[in-house]
Amino acid sequence: MKFASAAAVVAIVALARGAWAAPNLPAPPPTPISPGAPSLSVLGPPMLHLSASATVKVEPDELVASLQGVDIASTAIAAQRRVNELMVKAKAEAAGAAGVKTSFQDYSVDFADQKPTHWTAQQSVELRGAEGEQVLDLVGQLQGIGPAVADLG
DSSP states (O other), rough: OOOHHHHHHHHHHHHTOOOOOOSOOOOOOOOOOOOOOOHHHHHHHHOOOOOOOOOOOOOOOOEEEEEEEEEEESHHHHHHHHHHHHHHHHHHHHTTTTTTTEEEEEEEEEESSSSHHHHHEEEEEEEEEEEEHHOOOOOOHHHSSSSSEEEEE
């Protein structure tokens, strides 16, 4: 990344203050002040705000996958039972995955007042690992028993 030289910064600051700092250039003509315009003493000294930014591309150091187990049933108990069974299977499958951290999150049960009335139970499981291939292998195994990918990044 290139930065402006010290001389260029001094010239910019001098211009912002109203002085002409370039040695080989003529000073700009004075700006006529219209009647009734506020003077510099009323406005205060000019201010100059400088900023810089940079972007760096890096390789991802962790892969995070979120899977969602969902069941819809006519009773809350039935929906919860099936989601719980699904998560027990997912936990057992994830236990054998070295280098992948597993957490179970966001359990909910909702009543849908539609015809026919039904209940929806759902829970998410999050997988994290530095080795993307191991995480993706586990994602595939879990999808085979039921949970669907909700987010991968």
